[in-house]
Amino acid sequence: MKKYFTILMMSVLVAIGSAAKAQLVKQNSKVEEQKQSNRDWYNCSFEKDGVYGVGVNEAYEFLKGKKAKAKPIVALIGTGIDTEHEALKANIWKNPKEKADGKDNDKNGYVDDVNGWNFIGGKDGQVMPFVNREGEREFLRLKDKYGDIMKDGGKFYTFVSGKREECAAPENMEEYNYFNSVIRGESRLLQAYGAINSVYNSRYYMGLFDREVRAVSLKKTGFTVEDVVKMCSPKTAEDPTSRGIMIAALQMRAHMMKNDEWERNRDAFLSETYLADQKKKYEQAVARYGNDGRQAIVGDNYLDINDRAYGNNVLLTADAAIGTMIAGVIAGQRDVEGRNNPIAEQARIMTLVVEAGAGEPYLKDMALAIRYAVEHGASVVVLPQQNSLYPEVQKQWISEAIRYAEQKGVLVIVPVHEMSRDMSEETFFPNRWMDGGKELTNLMTVGMSDKEGMPSANSNFGAKELDIYAPGIKVLSACTGDIYQYGNGVPMASAMVAGVAALIKTYYPKLTGSQIRDILLQTVTSRKGVELEKNVTRGGKNAVDLYLFEQLCLSGGIVNALEAVKAADKLSK
Structure with missing residues (x-):
């Protein structure tokens, strides 16, 4: 309230x-x-x-x-x-x-x-x-319809076994936008669940950046985050994809860790521990906020x-x-x-x-x-x-x-x-x-x-x-x-x-x-x-x-x- x-x-x-x-x-x-x-x-x-x-x-x-x-x-x-x-x-x-x-x-x-x-x-x-809070109730009501759908650029994707796959746009775009804007600000469950999808998305982009930088460079190893930023940043400021966000996240981590090695920063995003931590946080949120006993009582x-x-x-x-x-x-x-x-x-x-x-x-x-x-x-x-x-x-x-x-x-x-x-x-x-x-x-x-x-x-x-x-x-x-x-x-x-x-x-x-x-x-x-x-x-x-x-x-x-x-x-x- x-x-x-x-x-x-x-x-x-x-x-x-x-x-x-x-x-x-x-x-x-x-x-x-x-x-x-x-x-x-x-x-x-x-x-x-x-x-x-x-x-x-x-x-x-x-x-x-x-x-x-x-x-x-x-x-x-x-x-x-x-x-x-x-x-x-x-x-x-x-x-x-x-x-x-x-x-x-x-x-x-x-x-x-x-x-x-x-x-x-x-x-x-x-x-x-x-x-429960109303936001948690709304997340649980709409999770199966929209929880796994991500929009990147003008396309929609889901992650199947950790692999990003394109999917059809939601039939009810108004409800989808409501879920991802209003409910996201009101639901701790959605925030925790969204963090898991964000990990999957960051893993996708780190793999993409790795392939892109190796395709245009003569080097095989020893890349720096600066190399990746130069080669993989969005070409225009109007790029609607998550690319710019992922580049910024990469730079932020390198700055915080005071380490510019590309492979080391990349592996942190690809780490199974990183993904497991987010899944654990979501499970904890579900245990705390996911069931108030309404149905049983x-x-x-x-x-x-x-x-x-x-x-x-x-x-x-x-x-x-x-x-x-x-x-x-x-x-x-x-x-x-x-x-x-x-x-x-x-x-x-x-x-x-x-x-x-x-x-x-x-x-x-x-x-x-x-x-x-x-x-x-x-x-x-x-x-x-x-x-x-x-x-x-x-x-x-x-x-x-x-x-x-x-x-x-x-x-x-x-x-x-x-x-x-x-x-x-x-x-x-x-x-x-x-x-x-x-x-x-x-x-x-x-x-x-x-x-x-x-x-x-x-x-x-x-x-x-x-x-x-x-x-x-x-x-x-x-x-x-x-x-x-x-x-x-x-x-x-x-x-x-x-x-x-x-x-x-x-x-x-x-x-x-x-x-x-x-x-x-x-x-x-x-x-x-x-x-x-x-x-x-x-x-x-x-x-x-x-x-x-x-x-x-x-x-x-x-x-x-x-x-x-x-x-x-x-x-x-």
């Missing part, structure tokens, strides 16, 4: 040294005695407390005397959660038509989905330990959106700490000593598991989870972080699911990545324009900010592509096992926005997701005009540039619960 890495950027580490150890257990009295602006700062405001929180405390002051009209459901699509946590168990969504009796009481295809569903679980209760066809009868109801997963912390920010009882103060007391948390360990969620799971959430009454849906690779058909599944949520008045929230990417230059999904039609009005992108109101230095950004910032650094929340921890990460920021949206739905349930998105954008704590340094990555190079806050996101500010509920109150009248 993401361009080249997508481990969920979430940490439950807190500070440095001994302080960190104390915060990995239940909070002690010293933590409980801290000022709220330190311990529970995200509920505070700059005007009242001097920190750039969300202003939830003041929002509740405004709402005093007003009747809560709904218990909005917030669907967390991601990891599992601890549904028995003391701070959450009263706020866990319960499927009103389902019982834990081993039957599909509500006939929705999911047995015992009392509190949600796990889309990466098996019928025997197992849960996938990790999920889940057993569905992940490329068939109509194959829906899979998964289980296991919600307390190995990665439940992350989901529990997100849920703890959104929902639960406020003003309980020793705990954090959640944003929306009346909200109910629905858990839909699509993530495990490292990797990127299957898009089919995400699409079905969105639809499950909408069909079971969710008002707010929180997705995992964006991804830079959405295969076309599966991208349509996601866009149709979000469009369905839009039609039903559901707000969909997605956190951006911590990759320092300018999203006006690099596309990440989901986004509001992903289906090529009318802009999705219910999709909200979120980045994280700190107490000082400054965005994360590494957050992805875009004046149109990123909607809003929210607190996401050193946030206290519930964690698995009835403890409380501080956490950092963009998912925490998305929880802030989801919490404020749920608070609005609690008192103004008729407002739609699209209306709430507009309200949140229009009522931010403005940071326009603030100049700041921001990390940015372009073309693989890292730099630090100066930006105005409004150049980083559409709203130019940080989510503000007080102003949002005021605007919702006005609009609802």
Whole structure:
């Protein structure tokens, strides 16, 4: 998730040294005695407390005397959660038509989905330990069609028993180019597999150079790399073959080894050990990234959106700490000593598991989870972080699911990545324009900010592509096992926005997701005009540039619960 890495950027580490150890257990009295602006700062405001929180405390002051009209459901699509946590168990969504009796009481295809569903679980209760990246899945899907076909000049070749043979051009050139450009940048498997083909190609060219230099020279031995470069380099700069690349590789090796002997450099490229090393690296990559257990554990066809009868109801997963912390920010009882103060007391948390360990969620799971959430009454849906690779058909599944949520008045929230990417230059999904039609009005992108109101230095950004910032650094929340921890990460920021949206739905349930998105954008704590340094990555190079806050996101500010509920109150009248 993401361009080249997508481990969920979430940490439950807190500070440095001994302080960190104390915060990995239940909070002690010293933590409980801290000022709220330190311990529970995200509920505070700059005007009242001097920190750039969300202003939830003041929002509740405004709402005093007003009747809560709904218990909005917030669907967390991601990891599992601890549904028995003391701070959450009263706020866990319960499927009103389902019982834990081993039957599909509500006939929705999911047995015992009392509190949600796990889309990466098996019928025997197992849960996938990790999920592959999308790039690895795409490589495995297309490997047999294109993995062994190389283009050199205007012709296509394969290597049979190490010998290069010309072959027909692929029938689907668009898909072939997709495999060798987009997938190559996203798949460690393809990079490792491509290295084997590169060895075969370099062996072919070294043999060709050897024959060419001996054909035009009177010498039989004692050739230098310089001799080969002079005799075998491309005749023109426009030569479309790999010849120039192989000449450059030869020169680079000779320079690095400080040895200009042709035969010695040639033999290094022809070495069986060199080839064996690349094959071993590929085998290691396959062992690590090639099989996430989907077929054995889940057993569905992940490329068939109509194959829906899979998964289980296991919600307390190995990665439940992350989901529990997100849920703890959104929902639960406020003003309980020793705990954090959640944003929306009346909200109910629905858990839909699509993530495990490292990797990127299957898009089919995400699409079905969105639809499950909408069909079971969710008002707010929180997705995992964006991804830079959405295969076309599966991208349509996601866009149709979000469009369905839009039609039903559901707000969909997605956190951006911590990759320092300018999203006006690099596309990440989901986004509001992903289906090529009318802009999705219910999709909200979120980045994280700190107490000082400054965005994360590494957050992805875009004046149109990123909607809003929210607190996401050193946030206290519930964690698995009835403890409380501080956490950092963009998912925490998305929880802030989801919490404020749920608070609005609690008192103004008729407002739609699209209306709430507009309200949140229009009522931010403005940071326009603030100049700041921001990390940015372009073309693989890292730099630090100066930006105005409004150049980083559409709203130019940080989510503000007080102003949002005021605007919702006005609009609802």
